[in-house]
Amino acid sequence: MTDVNLETLIAEKLIGNSPIMQQLRTIVNFAGRCNSSILITGPSGSGKEVVAEAIHAISDRRNATNIAVNCGALPDQLIESELFGHEKGSFTGAVNRHVGLFEQADGGTIFLDEIGDMPINMQVKLLRVLETRIVNRVGGNRNIGVDIRVIAATHQNLRECINNKSFREDLYYRLCVVPIEVPALSERTEDIPELVAHFLSNLGGSSPLPIFTKEAFAALQHYDWPGNVRELRNAIERACVFFSGKQVFAEDVAKLIHSDIAPAHPTGGATASTATDRSLKDQYAPHIADQALPVFEPRGDDVRDLNLHLQHEERRIIMRALDGSHGVVSRAARSINIKRTTLIDKMRKHNIDGRVAEPMDCQVTA
Structure with missing residues (x-):
């Protein structure tokens, strides 16, 4: 694979041209060329698995298996069997031989997501496999060699986990040969237009x-996105459902983010014009190739101060x-799909006490 093809493939998977994303793509390019273990860190929803997929896709192992497993989703009593396999009759319920995920990934890549959630006793066994590249099935006595590339990821601060004895320091250094940090979406809001275009092109039906x-775009960039790229994708998919063929305005963004859906413009006044009512898939497809910004339609109302409007x-x-x-x-927080502590912080920010209050329709005028 040529350098040009590598860069194109990475750009297709890691969307955005902000400086921090350009730096991430450079690191991923180098990581894909080596065979060392990689530790990807970053907040939940930031795209750690996408980064792992990009590394595998540009590596020499790209034609082999790429297996992803969430360590936090496996029950403690089954995680060893799932990862390393078991022999028939090795425990109650083991009616057949099971080939573990490490064996299944032989010749390819295994992605261990949420490695920080792995039980401490399993960390010892994983460390041995990383050091020897040999697995032993539960109930078996045969050493089975595996040729794999290990990529791990976590949203946790593993340094803190080491200090509180929930993560082994020796395993950390074995995994963290090539460290990669994925930024939060709030650190690269300038990439939001490209991400929106990418999601729309994939969601088009x-x-x-x-x-x-333009105001909706600015509102998207103004929000802090605690759920990161995953939350943005959900909001865009929600817009495809509730605003199909319609314009999305700044005030609609809050509804999309907080799942407070009630399309603000059910009548024809705010629907797209004939010129823009065509499918936008064709409109956004060239954007991905040419790295141009998507076209945002102008707004015709009287909002003059976007920040003030969003606060209201x-x-x-x-x-x-x-x-x-x-x-x-707590019930109010659930109704708008945010944490109770987040709602309390926002109540303090807006000087709202806990008493029952009548809803306010705040209008921002010039």
């Missing part, structure tokens, strides 16, 4: 796609949620 106005809109949603929950904060 028989229904017309939503059209994001957020306060209105919180007040309505509190009113609907009769002042019960």
